[in-house]
Amino acid sequence: MNFWTDCFALDAEPEAVLALFDHYAGRRRVAARKLSCGLNGSGAAELGGRLDRLLDLAPEVLEAPAAWQWSQELLRTARLGDTAGFHALERQFTRFEVAGAVLSSTGWDGRWPFANEVVVLPGTGHLVHDEAPVVVAGELSPVAARLPLTRGLTVDAVDLCLRGRSAPRFTFVGSDAGEGFAAELAAALQLADLVAPTLSTRLRTTVVPVHAPYGWVEAATDEQTPGVTYCSFGRSSSDLLAALAHEESHAILNAATLSIGLSLPIGDGLMDVPWKPGPRPLPAVIHGLAAFGRASTSDGAPSLSAFQTKGSCDRAISNRSG
Amino acid sequence: MRDVSKRLLGGAVGTLRPDIAEWVERNEAALGEPAEGTEIRPLDVIAQSTSAFPYRWWLLRGGASVRAAAAAFHVLQGASWHRHTTDFSVQDALNLADLGPGSAHESVMTFFAAALPAAMHGLGLGVQLQDVVAHRLRRGDRVGPHNDAEQRRFHVRAVLGLTPGDIAGGQLRLCGDSSGASLSVLPGFGDVFVIEPNARSYHEVEAVRDERCRLSAVGSYSDLSRTV
Numbered sequence: 001m002n003f004w005t006d007c008f009a010l011d012a013e014p015e016a017v018l019a020l021f022d023h024y025a026g027r028r029r030v031a032a033r034k035l036s037c038g039l040n041g042s043g044a045a046e047l048g049g050r051l052d053r054l055l056d057l058a059p060e061v062l063e064a065p066a067a068w069q070w071s072q073e074l075l076r077t078a079r080l081g082d083t084a085g086f087h088a089l090e091r092q093f094t095r096f097e098v099a100g101a102v103l104s105s106t107g108w109d110g111r112w113p114f115a116n117e118v119v120v121l122p123g124t125g126h127l128v129h130d131e132a133p134v135v136v137a138g139e140l141s142p143v144a145a146r147l148p149l150t151r152g153l154t155v156d157a158v159d160l161c162l163r164g165r166s167a168p169r170f171t172f173v174g175s176d177a178g179e180g181f182a183a184e185l186a187a188a189l190q191l192a193d194l195v196a197p198t199l200s201t202r203l204r205t206t207v208v209p210v211h212a213p214y215g216w217v218e219a220a221t222d223e224q225t226p227g228v229t230y231c232s233f234g235r236s237s238s239d240l241l242a243a244l245a246h247e248e249s250h251a252i253l254n255a256a257t258l259s260i261g262l263s264l265p266i267g268d269g270l271m272d273v274p275w276k277p278g279p280r281p282l283p284a285v286i287h288g289l290a291a292f293g294r295a296s297t298s299d300g301a302p303s304l305s306a307f308q309t310k311g312s313c314d315r316a317i318s319n320r321s322g
Numbered sequence: 323m324r325d326v327s328k329r330l331l332g333g334a335v336g337t338l339r340p341d342i343a344e345w346v347e348r349n350e351a352a353l354g355e356p357a358e359g360t361e362i363r364p365l366d367v368i369a370q371s372t373s374a375f376p377y378r379w380w381l382l383r384g385g386a387s388v389r390a391a392a393a394a395f396h397v398l399q400g401a402s403w404h405r406h407t408t409d410f411s412v413q414d415a416l417n418l419a420d421l422g423p424g425s426a427h428e429s430v431m432t433f434f435a436a437a438l439p440a441a442m443h444g445l446g447l448g449v450q451l452q453d454v455v456a457h458r459l460r461r462g463d464r465v466g467p468h469n470d471a472e473q474r475r476f477h478v479r480a481v482l483g484l485t486p487g488d489i490a491g492g493q494l495r496l497c498g499d500s501s502g503a504s505l506s507v508l509p510g511f512g513d514v515f516v517i518e519p520n521a522r523s524y525h526e527v528e529a530v531r532d533e534r535c536r537l538s539a540v541g542s543y544s545d546l547s548r549t550v
Contacts (some may be wrong), residue, residue, distance in 0.1 A: 004345035122324060127386035214488060269435065270337030273326050274385060277393035282335045286342065292323055293349045 001022035001260055010245060010294045014201040017252060021204060024226060024259035025063040029055075035071050042078075045089050050097065058100035064122035065206050067096060069161040071223070082158040098133055098140075099124045104194035105138030118175060120159040125149055129160065148182030151189055155181045162208050164225040170218065173209040181209050181233045189238040199245055205229045219243040220281035221250035223258065232279050324353055325385070341395060347408035361447060365441040368513070377494065380445055387482060389513030390433035392492040393426040394418075394456070394539050395484050403458055405484065410466030414458040418539065430454070440478055442543075449478050449543035456484075459536040467497060470519035475544035480516045483509030484537035491531035493526040497524040509538065510533040
């Protein structure tokens with residue numbers, strides 16, 4: 001596979017891009033296995049054992065964006081010697097175990113440590129409200145609400161861990177507003193079916209909705225929250241689709257650099273670009289060219305070219321990666 | 323895209339690795355030829371007043387103004403605004419000198435203090451920057467007819483549009499006198515509207531009818547030929 005030619009075009013074949021994302025997810029699953037070894041070799045063997053059991057039962061849970069955030073935060077608390085933080089995360093692990101029972105069609109009837117909280121079961125799309133859940137042969141009871149899902153796009157305004165290090169930079173949308181966003185995403189995907197069908201097949205991310213300042217637009221991808229796209233709503237389908245296409249290219253580059261060893265050279269010095277204030281290092285320039293270059297590689301999709309040109313201005317000032 | 327690609331390939335940040343150079347070349351080639359007249363130059367005159375108009379104005383646009391607009395928008399995110407109400411206007415305002423420092427802030431101020439005066443020099447205006455004030459008009463906010471001529475501390479004003487996309491309302495109306503509009507413009511993102519006030523240079527900003535705010539940064543300049 002030639003990464004540069006196979007993955008960046010707007011009409012890139014889904015197989016290459018999805019294989020890359022799958023590879024990256026596999027790396028995160030392997031990292032979880034290493035984490036369990038580390039836990040078993042330290043003073044946290046109980047949590048290590050629970051992680052081992054989940055890896056045996058339903059390892060795909062550990063590929064969910066929330067799992068990566070959980071593991072990174074666990075490592076951080078361990079490094080800092082933050083015992084209270086570590087135990088809080090240990091408590092959080094229960095929701096991954098319940099998710100594992102659902103996905104593996106097994107059972108769970110343990111102690112539910114969340115009181116009066118709406119909790120996401122990672123990788124399942126299920127939400128658990130006040131009542132402690134029970135899982136029998138993969139069936140969750142009481143019957144849970146689900147996160148809004150539109151084809152490969154999940155809207156998650158609930159799971160706080162997905163906000164990651166972006167938390168101070170955004171104003172996040174309340175947890176009760178997801179359905180309207182899913183409808184907007186569905187409309188954008190319908191447009192994609194017409195103007196960039198391979199894009200609509202490729203898109204697979206958890207969208208965390210954010211408010212935009214002054215009612216404008218925001219969209220961002222953070223290499224430290226893989227599988228997550230931050231995005232504001234209340235915009236046209238074409239604009240939303242342009243944002244998704246733009247952010248996907250950042251996600252592709254991040255997955256390639258963090259998964260298959262693609263290296264972006266540091267370069268010699270900095271250079272000005274029209275889409276961001278201040279001089280930028282070469283990796284950031286490449287990110288910008290890849291994201292904004294989508295319009296240039298859209299042969300046969302002139303309408304997408306046109307709207308991305310319109311939308312690019314907004315993203316030039318809001319995107320956090322390029 | 324084209325400019326950045328050319329500078330990259332020209333070694334702006336050193337010699338590119340072959341695979342990346344090849345990708346940048348392909349990407350640039352896929353841009354195709356620009357339609358005639360669409361090439362963005364540093365700062366061009368897009369439109370200007372005719373001799374029949376009672377005062378002089380120019381609409382400028384170019385790479386420098388778009389970059390300055392992007393930097394200004396960046397600087398203004400999270401800034402604290404002051405509500406500014408007068409007999410004829412309601413809007414939020416802040417002095418850009420009160421923000422910063424930072425590279426984005428420096429970019430904005432450099433544009434207003436150097437790049438824009440250089441462009442105005444080409445229009446026959448020798449000017450020196452006095453201040454830069456940002457304006458934010460929310461839904462319902464407006465600025466009534468005024469001519470800017472009463473404020474004798476400046477002789478030329480330049481409005482940098484910071485409003486991405488289209489909004490309802492917020493048009494800048496240029497009036498030949500205080501009674502009615504004769505021309506409407508909404509300086510788009512990166513557009514610069516330059517006006518040389520005089521007693522008849524009445525203009526107004528119609529009420530914003532959108533949840534999205536109208537944003538602009540206004541540079542005030544003294545005319546060196548009149549102050550020296």
